[in-house]
């Protein structure tokens with residue numbers, strides 16, 4: 001019988017590749033993948049722009065707090081979170097309580113390049129998305145570092161390369177769980 005393994009939680013800014021790499025990581029490890037943003041949309045029956053428009057960012061954060069509390073209880077999953085998850089103290093506590101948190105760290109140039117075509121992120125619906133990403137990074141980078149067990153820098157490396165880097169970091173830090 002397979003023993004219960006700690007879940008893996010991926011945090012980092014918009015465009016770091018949490019959703020993309022999280023799917024690859026779950027497939028590689030044979031685990032269930034859950035993205036908290038998709039989960040929130042399913043529970044709400046609406047997409048993120050709709051939630052922000054009708055309930056404001058505060059409404060979205062309330063939904064996110066409930067989702068993170070539920071999802072961080074599940075064993076043996078890979079959970080991709082939304083970029084703002086660390087702004088809420090309850091979420092930081094839940095991420096730290098159980099599981100292994102991976103910070104997918106990306107600079108603002110990379111974040112901007114990877115988010116520019118996709119209009120599904122309300123916070124970037126702004127005339128100067130670079131300035132928004134820069135100021136969010138200044139506030140959130142210390143918070144991502146606070147919850148992270150493992151930090152993996154993402155630059156120009158393709159998703160498969162990022163998967164390799166994450167696996168190397170996990171094997172080095174947790175040889176008892178990853179071979």
Ligand SMILES: Nc1ncnc2c1ncn2[C@@H]1O[C@H](COP(=O)(O)OP(=O)(O)O)[C@@H](O)[C@H]1O
Pocket residue numbers: 012013014015016017018019020021080114115154156157158159162
């Ligand atoms: N390592 C990577 N190299 C190139 N493109 C990437 C990489 N990771 C993600 N992407 C692309 O960047 C965009 C944002 O990725 P996504 O996984 O949604 O980021 P996040 O969930 O962190 O906001 C997507 O179009 C995705 O295909």
Ligand SMILES: O=C(O)C1=C[C@@H](OP(=O)(O)O)[C@@H](O)[C@H](O)C1
Pocket residue numbers: 012013014015018019037048081082083084085120121122123
């Ligand atoms: O940084 C943020 O506050 C947000 C990031 C988004 O997720 P991704 O980081 O997956 O884009 C999504 O949760 C929402 O638009 C808010």
Ligand SMILES: [Mg+2]
Pocket residue numbers: 018019020035037080081082
């Ligand atoms: Mg995502």
